[in-house]
Amino acid sequence: MAERRYSRPRRSIDEPRLIAFDAMRAINGDGAYANLVTSELTAGLYPRDAGFVIELVHGTCRMQGSYDRIIEAAAGRALSSLQVEVVDVLRLGCHQLFRMRVPQHAAVASSVDLAGVAISERVTGLVNAIVRKLSSKDFDQWCDQLGETLSPRAEMGLRLGHPHWIVDALADALHSDDDELAALLEADNRPPVPMLVVRPGLAKRTELLTEGARRAPWSLWGVERPGNPSELPAIRQGRAGVQDEGSQLVIQAATAVHPRPRGPWLDLCAGPGGKSALLRGLCPTLLVAAEPQVHRAELVARALRAYPGGYQVVVADGREPAWVAGSMALTLADVPCTGLGALRRRPESRWRRDSSQVSELAALQRELLTNAIASTMPGGIVAYVTCSPHRAETVDVVAQANGVEVLDAPALLPDVPAAASRLDPRFIQLWPHIHGTDAMFCALLRRIDAPRGA
Template sequence: MRVDPARLAAYEAVRAVRVDGAYTNLVLPSILRRHGLSGRDAGFVTELVSGSVRGQGLYDAVLTASIDRPLRKVEAAVVDALRLGVHQLLAMRVPPHAALSTTVDLVRSISGPGAAGFANAVLRRVAQHDLDAWITQVADDADPTRRLATATSHPIWVVNELRQSLGGAAEEELEALLRADNEPPRVTLVARPGRVTRDELGGEPTPWSPYGATLAGGDPAAVPAVAEGRAGVQDEGSQLVAHAAATASLDGAPGAAGPDRTWLDLCAGPGGKSALLAGLADAAGARLVAVEKQVHRARLVARNLDGAAGVAGVLAADGVRPPFRPASFDRVLVDAPCTGLGALRRRPEARWRRRPDDLLQLVLLQRALVNSALDLVRPGGVVLYATCSPVVAETAEVVSSLLAQRDDVSLGDLTPVLEPLGMTRVEGSLPGTVQLWPHRHGTDAMFMALLRRH
């Protein structure tokens, strides 16, 4: 039996996410190419995969209510296909008969006729109600946190962490944030300075970043500047991190800012921010060194920086124990490994992959990386610490801990960097820090803190 190529491609992607630990946005392009899918078909597969991964918690609750056995006892491959079917039935404009028949065909191809009959019966039960009715049924819980977690398809611990990150904001804002996590992000491009202008990218200029443009749709690789490496795909929040690292004022001797010639990106992989920083460094008469611990990611950085001016070198090295003399750099960016809970729009699998136990090891690494960066920056220089997570343990608490331990460091004010861009409501929980939000700014939930070395 011939299976619809789009559904088969979607199944291969969600299976790679589950079995291989793949990231949705990274695994999809190669699968789409292998199946020869482009244009509307590629867009359909992208929404089908991302939506089913985003909605996994809610969809599993719907399936549990529609099956006469525990979901864990159903073959994992069949569950993957059923989630794809549920997303089509409840959240996409796919006719019910088409969603049902194509999913049953898919299940038959991967698990045989018995499983296909089971899938047919389950999806017919699912199709009896729309999404709102199912949410009302499966999110009927006396505990408001559990109810909100199910309705917005987030793990409970993530809901609690985001509530704390919002600093006591009203529950309505928490719900707005969780719902924003489930909105597919627009494709945002970045023009790499000195290589292409924003006007050449087409699309609509980003509201905050002076380097970005958003596309209404289509394949970004079809934009010549992207295909040639002169531009890239990058969230506006990440563009603002590079902008802040490059433009924050330096402190030097009285009446002078001191040198501003050597910049360092200490956690550079896969190289998107490095590529923007390199262009900004070249415009400022400086040179950028990019460091990435993992060799394969260092190669990605080198590929992103290929042909860029303003690059002094790319090294595969440990940022905690880097091969540089102390006080060698004027600016250092530490875009540290984190839970990624601020980028759930683009990496929906992170909400299911991360665990509360991950926080301790990540926080220890974040502190070590920032300490290393502070040793590498000269007196009067700056370190920009950034995470794509709003979790307090990874943001304000990391910064507060370092300020308490080091008497040669102070917290700078990032407000003068972002205010000229027209941004409002960016203040983090520590004065001078910045916290961006998808529901407020339309960006990933990026955190930034500016640390000055005395």
């Protein structure tokens, strides 16, 4: 009788975990943004499955650096010695084991099956061995083991999913004790409820106040509403948008400055257009929205599309102005930055930056602020804004500005508690753990003279 051959049954994996793996490959392999890629890949899924994918992907991205340290300890080898696809399977396994209500046996088995289906059967033995080792301790126990060789701040970063350099930068800006620092890091790890904004002159907040929604605590235009914003007609029509309350508040402060000369307003770094749309609704004359990248300029135009006119979108670099110097009554310089203030909304971003990039960005920020001042008429207002509380991107940049008077920006948000920067009380500094917003910084300057070096 001929020998009967038995073949290994083909593996299968559930669709949400396979989608989560595809999302991680797009994020870590192609530089995709977690919120955009999960939105695209979960379209059409049942809400429960979509929620599972979003929590698995966003949570894994948020804690990725910490999980990587644990994976290396469990595997006994450097992460660089493993296939990048295998590493992403292990990261997803970590999040299921440590942060989700997935039974341990299911987290192990599904990781092995995912590796077999998405990568190759030949890596399943390795994945099985490492995930089983990962499951031998809970997250706190792994942190206890790894923390023995770390400084207190580095251990805090490990436990709360922040690189050490970011922990130090936030500690410096917060200027407080480690208990408050931990509260800030924990707030960075809580996904925010979507915050909506009505476009002045196009919609009223009552349109957005559907069941479960509430007015923003301080913004004149904001509504906090769980769920999918595109369900609302005002959002689909461009009469309202999605915008963090912190971004709304810095515009609220900038446009509250009086006296202010009459003339056009400028959004110097306009992409993707949320602040431009809010400014256009408040601008009494003409808004000029400048953006150097064509595809982002198209996003600005899309954000402004519901307005019948009163704006110009120009493809221009703020360092090489395409407008007449000294012609703007109000200039917003919402400059490119590390994004340390938006870590709760961009879970992958904390692991994409490093401290060496700060000085390069600060040089760009100083150049943009210099040109923002030069673009503004005497007596006009410059709003210097960053979504970062880092000292080098905020107070240090403004300290080098010439030909301006620094205004008391927090006084223009009298109802917002503790809005003054702890590094300089003339500036606004918002915080996730205090205000429930991104950590937006805003300095308001009045041009009084031609800046040196412009």
